[in-house]
Amino acid sequence: MTDPLPSGSTIGILGGGQLGRMLSVAAARLGYRTHIYEPGANPPAGHVAAAVTTAPYEDEAALTRFAGAVDVITYEFENVPTSALDLLEAHRPIRPGREALRISQDRLTEKQFLRDLGLATAPFAPVGTAAELDSAIAATGTPAILKTRRFGYDGKGQVRIDAPAVAGAALDDMAGAPAILEGFVDFSHEISVIAARGLSGDVACFDPGENVHEGGILRTTTVPARLGPAQRTDAVLLAASVLNRLDYVGVMGVELFVTPQGLVVNEIAPRVHNSGHWTQNGCAVDQFEQHIRAIAGLPLGDGKRHCDVVMENLIGDDINRLPALLQEPQCALHLYGKAEVKPGRKMGHVNRVQPAQK
Amino acid sequence: MTDPLPSGSTIGILGGGQLGRMLSVAAARLGYRTHIYEPGANPPAGHVAAAVTTAPYEDEAALTRFAGAVDVITYEFENVPTSALDLLEAHRPIRPGREALRISQDRLTEKQFLRDLGLATAPFAPVGTAAELDSAIAATGTPAILKTRRFGYDGKGQVRIDAPAVAGAALDDMAGAPAILEGFVDFSHEISVIAARGLSGDVACFDPGENVHEGGILRTTTVPARLGPAQRTDAVLLAASVLNRLDYVGVMGVELFVTPQGLVVNEIAPRVHNSGHWTQNGCAVDQFEQHIRAIAGLPLGDGKRHCDVVMENLIGDDINRLPALLQEPQCALHLYGKAEVKPGRKMGHVNRVQPAQK
The missing domain is CATH 3.30.1490.20 (ATP-grasp fold, A domain)
Known part of the structure; x- marks a missing residue:
């Protein structure tokens, strides 16, 4: 299939977490339906999807039925078992493709791939x-x-x-x-580039965001990031080179360390990425819609930012701050509908918006 | 119920069209589930809802089951039969309340209500x-x-x-x-105020938008509208007086004619309104979330606009312009997932966004 996916088609999404949930809403905005495949009961994405299959990735009958009910398949995380992908791919296209999954599923393979591309890594x-x-x-x-x-x-x-x-x-x-x-890499700060590549090979990147982690979990992403014009260009070209080498279709998150010697790639994720959530309130086409556009063979949005945004994750007990967040001006809430609060669990995020300063 | 609706609760929505669809997505962002009640098969809102009941408004058993499955009930249009509302209201709160429905269901009653409030009408x-x-x-x-x-x-x-x-x-x-x-009223242009009133009686209004109709159907809404500061204040105060008089809970669309003699009320709609769709890309809290916040007893967003927006409806064959719209920069698409194109049918809308000019 290289023609655009017709309106009313169904997009299958492997994984029913918050990324699948936000992909599903974006697909609806483009006139598509979604069907979620998720082993766990009551997945967050199921609240905003046209259909849900609850079954393990080892259930070949369920996988086959799912493939028969959808027109194209994508995923919200990179650790879908290979056997499930093999079965699904025999029926329907999987986008992004297997090569990106193969590489990102293994940190060693990923690092070697990046190094072979001539990029700096730890x-x-x-x-x-x-x-x-x-x-x-x-x-x-x-x-x-x-x-x-x-x-x-x-x-x-x-x-x-x-x-x-x-x-x-x-x-x-x-x-x-x-x-x-x-x-370790001696870096001043971490940024990420949310890059997209369409079916026809066009590439578009959102403005780099600046990330702060706590305890290994993303805490905030601020856009614009602290970057000079040359660094910004370097970041975007670097991300584009990764997507092109993989003949990638979809959105990818590329995390980069900013060092005095230049940009160092931390890791890549072959999917929409937490550090791209700011685009929901900063861009006409957000990362979720951008991903759907790519896998559906539609033209990509240009990634232009119309607002400055600070995204903050709501992790575990952070959700108890909800009453105050609801009263905060210019604070856009995005909750994930997860029933149980656990330490380290991402319960939602907020995007604090202000008119673009530059 | 005056406490906020707890996270994970289910909001029942009467009507499964595009307004119900966008309300459902907004409810999900706040951590709620939705259950759509709609007589027609395959309603657009059903693609992004946790549950759907397909049954006529005369089916008392279905209505009773629906009421039992939800925590609060709202609606996307004002012509729900009285008998259905009577049955539902015996089980769960309906917001906005019956008085607003009674008045807006009858053009004569509405006009008399507005005139009794001291407002100018045709x-x-x-x-x-x-x-x-x-x-x-x-x-x-x-x-x-x-x-x-x-x-x-x-x-x-x-x-x-x-x-x-x-x-x-x-x-x-x-x-x-x-x-x-x-x-007829001799007016220079039409505006609408999307106003909201919370459970605790607080009122918030979005910036007035300027409407252009074609063939009786809204074509575009442009924000900001052409209004002087005093007109803007008049419009907002006028809308607030309507909501207060009705002890209203939720979002209301108030259409006003701008005349040399002042503002004349055209009509009121006790629900989210087509002329408020621009808020999806112009505000941190859009009209759909504002409505959900109100009926859930949460604090209202302040209605502040961070971008200028021109909303254009995609009516009937307009949907054939989709390929061009997908390529247009800063153009946010919102399609409704309707299977069949008919003349006059609203198939979607676009919000053209640019940084706020004033």
Whole structure:
């Protein structure tokens, strides 16, 4: 399919969390229906979708029915099992494509891909054994961070190594999972570029946002980011090169460290990204609609920002600040409809909006 | 209930068209679920709602089940049958309340209510018989418009009378329905105020928008409207007086003619209003969320505008302009997911956004 997806078509979304929820609303604005596939009961995306399938990713019959009910398939997270993707792909196009998933599912593969593209990354080395960890630490120095190669998010599956003496304990924490040691980058701040590439190969980027993390979880994104014009151009060109190399279709989040020596890629995410939530109130076409436009073969929005925005995540007990947030002028609320509050769980976010200053 | 509606509660919405659809999305942003009640199959609001009941307004069992499944009830249009409202209200609060519905369901009652409030309206007179029509025309002059008192919208149920000689034919068009004759107002332009009143009696208004109609259907709304500071204040105070008099809870659309002698009220609508769609891209809290906040007992947004917006309705074949609209910069699309295109049918709207000029 290279023609635009006809109005009224159904977009299948793997994963029913907040990203699927906001993708579903964006799809509706473009006249599409959505069908959510999610193993967990009562997914947030199900409250704003035309259909929901509740089934595990191992349920071949459910996957087959789902594929038959939708016209194109996308996903809200990168850890969908390969076997499920194989089955689905035999029936319907999956966008973004498998190559982006393959690369981003494994931190080591991702780092090597970025390096092969000529991009700067933190120093890294694969770690499977104690001996490999020792030589990795010798190469990167300490402090360093030992991470599982797969299935990590929001700071999970990571251990900081402050000195070689504690390396053994850190390796035990990996519980035998293949790991990667990453050295520290001396950066002034982190930014991300939310980039999109359409079916026809056109690329559009939103203004870079500046991220602040706490405890491994994104706390705020501020747009515009502190960047000179040349850095801004570098960031956007760098992101575009990643998407082009992957023949990517959809939105990708590209996290970058700003250093005196230039931009260093932290990680890429083959999906809409928490650091792009500001676009909901800052742009005529937000990242969610941009993603839907891309996978539906529609023209991309230009990414232009009409407002300055500070996005703040509402994590765990932050949701208790809701009464005050509801009274705050120019504060746009986006709650996820999650029933249970847990520490570290993203319950919603707010976008604080003001007229663009530059 | 005067406490805020708890997060995760379900809001019942009578009517599954585009207004219900956009209300549903706004409710989700605040962490609520929605349940749509709609006689027609496959309603647009159903694509973004947690639950849908498809049943006529005469189905008492379905209405009772619906009431039992929701925590508060609102509506997207004012012509819900009284018998259905009576049944529902015995189970759950209906907001906005019955008085606003009673008044706005009948053009004559509405005009009398406005006049009793001391507000200017077009000259009007009730018409049931040919003799009444003759004396009404003698009072208002021609041209004038004969309208059914009930169930009119988007120019339907209206006949223009350019000369007394054609009055008989106009009356025949009413097919025996009680009617009202309205004289013409010599106005320079039409504006509307989207006003909201909360459960605690607080009132907030969005900036007045300037409306252009074609063939009885809203074509565009431009914000800011052409108004002097005193006119702007008059418009907002006038709208607030209507809401206060009705002890209203929710969003109301108040259409006003701007004349050299001051503002003349055209009509009021006890619901979110087409001329308020610009708020989706111009305000941190749009009219749909404002309505949900009001009926849920939450604080209202302040209505401040951070962008200038021109809203254009996509009516009937306008939807064929979609490819061009998708390529237009700073053009936010809002399609309604309606399967069939018909002349005069509202298929969607666009908000053209630019940074606020004043």
